[in-house]
Amino acid sequence: MQLSQRQKHLSINWLSEMDDQAVVQAAAGAVAGAKILVVDDNALSRKKIRMAVQNLGYEADVAENGAIALSMLRTEPYDALLLDIMMPEVDGFDVLGALKDDDALRHIPVIVISALDDETESLVRAIELGAEDFLPKTFNPTILRARLEAGLTKKRFRDQELEYFGRIKRLTAAASVLESGRFKPESLGLDDLAAHDDPIGHLASMFRGMAAEIYERELKLKKAIHTLQGSFLVLAVGVVWGLTPALSRMASGLGSNPLGLAIWVNAIAAVFCFSIAAYRGKLPRLGRREFLFFLSWAFLAGILQRMTTFVATEHVEASMLSLIVTLQGFMTFGFAAVTRMERASPRRMIGLLVGLVGVGMVLLTKSDLSSGGEGIWLVFAMLLPLLFAIESLVLAGKRPEHIDIFASVGLMMGISAALLFPFAYWNGDLMPLGTQIGRLELLVVFMGIVGSSSLLLAFHLIATAGAVFYSQSAYAMTIAGVVWGMLLLNEELSVFAWVAFGVIIIGMYLVEPKSKNEELVIQRTFR
């Protein structure tokens, strides 16, 4: 007879009168959320235990043998296991042994199901293998609930303990990160831990907060040092560059011509740089791409910039030209902002303007800018800052970084001398130096060293502080020109000019070098 037919005949009196107290008690003790795996090869027992477990409010899955049970335990999380011992093939003992050997599963409470007839030995063995408790085959719900709750409570404590130790472990790991000098709050990985509203959460929050405070402080300090170093380099570049016009005038006085002098200066600078590169064991091997880069750079710096300077100095007053050259900063800033090579902030823009005001103030004390030159030549002169800006951006973004800095400058200078040679030859400007080492020869060698040094400094500055910050060397160059004039020609400067120098320094502070992406590592001794 089918089940549906039988239901109509369910008639025994004692069944309707039965005491439901046990059922009610069992339901009252249900713990929602726990997931139990029932393992029994006997289909009827399996079904009975699953119903009993579900009746207590737990979620229940079933497995008909030990092998299936182990596979399920390894793919899904279970809070407890109700395990029959006597099963064919993989029996309950095998399952217990496998759980014991598995770090991830050994803490799942196992309650073995036993008929208790002469099975004492089996029970002892099961408990020795890690079973928490046992359940008679003919159990009542109260016993089942008591056994399960005991096991689940134990597991909950164990889980909490594991979670607690896991959090302590993460705090310890964060301490190790701090010890290695990495104070950046994100590298501590404590964000979610600090979100807990408990003692460990508070500790993590405090830990992270203190690290953040130190990191910010050190970051500011490093930035200040970086700016200071950059400013020093800008001044150094300016001072060395600023020396060139004075030395050129001295060389001119000794009978040199500009083009011939440029060839000698560049050639000596190339020899000087290559010698250092060779001493460092870093002579370059050039591919086609690298050679084209250095050829372009030499054409830009050695031919275009030099020719433009020659023509501009003939038509534009020197002070006005100095002022025009300082536009390099704004042009570099504009290009860098458009190409996103560097951060374009209002602060940096204001810094460049402040610097320009400073240069203007210096020049006002020196010259009458109103007679600087005719309009068309002023526009032509603006080619100079444009060429300088392009050069600095190309160096910042395109230079082959694997080629040594000395070798790079040497290559550019050498190619530049070679490019100028035909022009000088054609113009009859080649300048043979005497076989005797006289004043001019010494001056030419000195100019070669000065020229290469200023380029090396510029190169280093662009690499460390960025093209925009480097562009301020135009300000420094103008100042240096004035200072060298003071030293060489005994000119005097007014207090107003000194104030102007201060204004330029403020401008540099505002522009600040480009920030590096690398994480700050703070050296600390904790022990």
Next chain:
Amino acid sequence: MSDAKIDGSAIERLLGVIGGDRDDLLELLDEFFVVAPDYLRKMQEAALSGDLDNLRIASHSLKSNSRDFGAVDLAGLCQSLEHACKSGAVSDAASQVAAIDAAFAAAKTSLNKLVVGNG
């Protein structure tokens, strides 16, 4: 066929264990009537081949299921055979299995009368 002795309190306990749902109880009884003949067949095969291990396991399983439904005589016979298998001293296994088969038939009749109301 004579009626078997059924322990009503066992059925009451089983109903309590599964939450008092009578449909579930009938589903379990159906399952019992399906699995018990399977165990009996395994026992007969094991008795014929002298496979005491399988005979013991099948006896053990049928014993547990019989107890759930209060089939006292059937459970007792299964327990005796299981013990005998465990000790290795089984005398006339085939006739013991035949006795268990008869006890199951009687228990089935009684359970049908008692639980379902047939007969």
